[in-house]
Amino acid sequence: MSRSKGPRLSRRQLLGSSAAASLGALASAAAPAASPTAGASEPSAIAFYGRHQAGVATVPQDHLAFATFDLAEGATRHEVAAVLAGWTTDAATLTRGRALPGPAGGQHPPADSGEAVGLGPARLTITLGVGPDFFTGQLGNAAARPALLAQLPAYDGDALDPVRSGGALCIQACADNAQSAFAAVHALAASGLGVLNLRAVQAGYTKNPTPADPRVARDLLGFHRTTNNIGWGDVASLDRYVWVTSPTPEWLRGGTYLVARRIRIALEQWGAVSLDEQEAAVGRFRASGAPLSGHHLHDRVDLTATGSQGELLVPPGAHVRVAGPEGNGGTRILRRGYTFSDGVDPSTGELDAGTFFIAFQKDPKGQFGDMLGRLVAGDALHRYLVHTSSGVYAVPRGLGPGEDWGSLLLGRSG
Secondary structure: OEOOOOOOOOHHHHHHOHHHHHHOHHHHHHOOOOOOOOOOOOOOOOOOOOOOOOOOOOOOOOEEEEEEEEEOOOOOHHHHHHHHHHHHHHHHHHOOOOOOOOOOOOOOOOOOOOOOOOOOOOOOEEEEEEOHHHOOOOOOOHHHOOOOOOOOOOOOOOOOOOOOOOOOEEEEEEEOOHHHHHHHHHHHHHHOOOOEEEEEEEEEEOOOOOOOOOOOOEOOOOOEOOOOOOOOOOHHHHHHHOOOOOOOOHHHOOOEEEEEEEEEEOHHHHOOOOHHHHHHHHOEOOOOOOEOOOOOOOOOOOOOOEOOOOOEOOOOOOHHHHHOHHHOOOOOOEEEEEEEEEEEEOOOOEEEEEEEEEEEEOOHHHHHHHHHHHHHHHOHHHHHEEEEEEEEEEEOOOOOOOOOHHHHHHOOOO
16 A cells, blocks of 8 residues: 555644644653563563564564655654654553553544454564664764665666655564554554654565464465575574674664565466476475475475486576575575565556565675575576565664663654
């Protein structure tokens, strides 16, 4: 969903209205802070406070709502810091499955929309990222932008929508149901009205394995989602490839970089090629998910395995070969992808559906960007994919007691 082109109240009108009093950032910031350990004993609640932000190395939930925001014209550093402080309080409350406190009747709009009432915590995580456009003369922080925080260059075949791409901030809300994820984005967008303008929202879904149902979900290509990912509990690999540990702004030490790419699949063209060609492009058997060099879904991909005629079982252009760490100098990223289906692409008359791909890494250009360059140049699957949005965001470290995103990134607002 792209941002609306309709009329919008001015920032000053919103900040001066009764709606802003109940939904605005200053009211949210004044709400009592949640305990950093609150929710630990609540079923399906994921702790909001901690060394790292939740939603990165968290076992993925089945639903995603990903939103990007711009700074409103004239918004001040103090106002943005206040919104981010309010977002912190709201996120801590929502991830516990609680309604936002505030007016709920009489002459005031309710502080909480009520969308997620009764749904519980639903393993909701709310993850904040800041893009290059967050560091501007408008906020007086242009010189504080981390050196690695830059948008990726254009790649051959990209068809990037400028509205869907970029943004000064992003919110990744993930939950075990779609309504909880959307309600989180809705609440934060409402509390930022007049200071942060909603730019775009992307919904996504998948089916992640659970102990009760260990099946690996398939994507819209018809193949199992990747099993060659960093393990969510693989501390050594997360420290090596994901978490930022080198000298950097204090707020980013223990954080990471998020790259988001909306990738439309040319499903009509994909469905017109033979199964053999599909399997060769992916590098796996469609029925079992096993690599072409193996027999079972979780078998290691053997890039040296050959057939009876000496041919490579995993072809040179297969996606698993080009995208895997063996084809990228051992470099790995943490993948977190969701399927999207957004109706019909009006420019082609074809289905507008594919993968909203999220990757976490400590160097967005040197890890994901370089890998994407190799995929564009040599991945047989790339001819069926069109990248329609791109964004790079720095994900701050996790918060401790008494901390909030506003003071962490912009200093105290009061």
